[in-house]
Amino acid sequence: xxxxxxxxxxxxxxxxxxxxxxxxxxxxxxxxxxxxxxxxxxxxxxxxxxxxxxxxxxxxxxxxxxxxxxxxxxxxxxxxxxxxxxxxxxxxxxxxxxxxxxxxxxxxxxxxxxxxxxxxxxxxxxxxxxxxxxxxxxxxxxxxxxxxxxxxxxxxxxxxxxxxxxxxxxxxxxxxxxxxxxxxxxxxxxxxxxxxxxxxxxxxxxxxxxxxxxxxxxxxxxxxxxxxxxx
Numbered sequence: 001x002x003x004x005x006x007x008x009x010x011x012x013x014x015x016x017x018x019x020x021x022x023x024x025x026x027x028x029x030x031x032x033x034x035x036x037x038x039x040x041x042x043x044x045x046x047x048x049x050x051x052x053x054x055x056x057x058x059x060x061x062x063x064x065x066x067x068x069x070x071x072x073x074x075x076x077x078x079x080x081x082x083x084x085x086x087x088x089x090x091x092x093x094x095x096x097x098x099x100x101x102x103x104x105x106x107x108x109x110x111x112x113x114x115x116x117x118x119x120x121x122x123x124x125x126x127x128x129x130x131x132x133x134x135x136x137x138x139x140x141x142x143x144x145x146x147x148x149x150x151x152x153x154x155x156x157x158x159x160x161x162x163x164x165x166x167x168x169x170x171x172x173x174x175x176x177x178x179x180x181x182x183x184x185x186x187x188x189x190x191x192x193x194x195x196x197x198x199x200x201x202x203x204x205x206x207x208x209x210x211x212x213x214x215x216x217x218x219x220x221x222x223x224x225x226x227x228x229x230x231x
Contacts (some may be wrong), residue, residue: 013112013113013114014112014113014114015110015111015112015113016086016110016111016112016113017110017111018049018055018088018107018108018111019049019052020111021079021081021084021086021111021113022081023046023049023079023081024046024081025046025047025048026045026046027045027046027079027081028043028044028045028046028079029043029044029045029046029057029077029078029079030042030043030077030078030079030174030224031043031044031057031060031075031076031077031078032075032076032078033069033073033074033075033076034073034074034075034076034089035070035073035074040174041078041174042060042061042067042174043060043173043174044057044058044059044060045057045058046079047102049107050104052107053106053107054093054104054105054106054107055090055104055105055107056102056103056104056105057102057103057105058100058101058102058103059095059101059102059103066097066101068095069092069095069103070092071092071093071094071095072091072092073091073092074089074090074091074092075089075090075091075092075105076088076089077089077090077108080223080226084113084114084115085113085114085223085226086111086112086113087111087112087113088108088110088111088112089108090105090106090107090108091105091106092104092105092106093105093106122144122145122146122222122225122226123143123144124142124143124144124145124225125141125142125143126141126142126145126169126170127139127140127141127142127170128140128141128142128152128167128168128169128170129167129168130152130158130165130166130167130168131165131166132158132159132163132165133159133163133164133165138154138156138158139154140152140153140154140158141153141154142169143202145169145222145225146222147207147215147218147219147222148206148207149184149187149204149205149206149207150167150169150184150204150205150207151202151203151204151205152202152203152204152205153200153201153202154200154201154202154203155199155200155201156201157201158186158189158201158203159186160186161186161187161188161189162185162186163185163186164183164184164185164208165183165184165185165186165205166181166182166183166184167181167182167183167184167205168180168181168182169182169218171217171218171220171221172221173220173221173224174224176217176220178217180210180214180217180218181211181214182207182209182210182214182218183207183208183209183210184205184206184207184208185205185206185208186203186204186205187204187205187206188203188204189201189202189203189204190202190203
């Protein structure tokens, strides 16, 4: 049986120590409570480590207010740094409100990580708007994505291989919601006869034009998907 990308992601996990991550001040971390059922994840910033005893982060924020968290609670952390994605759990030691809101956490006993491959495509299920070169528009489902391209699913034909299209991709993150425009070229499509029988057409596209600020958002979104799958 073929191993799925999700299963392969977990099979490739390695162990590391906290200092091995070489986190920088201001590094974004995704944190989620293990105490509260169905708790939402939050994005916080890494402040630094206190020797080999603890590390500090900014408190999660709800709107303009810092969210108070209870000492003793355990949290799951996910972070992408350099060529690696990491995941670990830690217990909160104490919370301070001055000179600014921050929290101390115990250093994790172990850290799980994997190397990020540039070609790795992450499974998604996002609605995207498509505009063809002739100006007609349609909707599709974005089934997987990487920094270089994506796979689209439609209920009808899209266009010929080699055709240029424009996508509007919704980016939903804990601290950012945006719709980014991307220009792409159709590289391949699923078997026509089978697609017509199933009522689903799949197209592989490669991104050809992306503004720097949109590329940064897309990269952040892909990193977010990676660390979610590490959890």
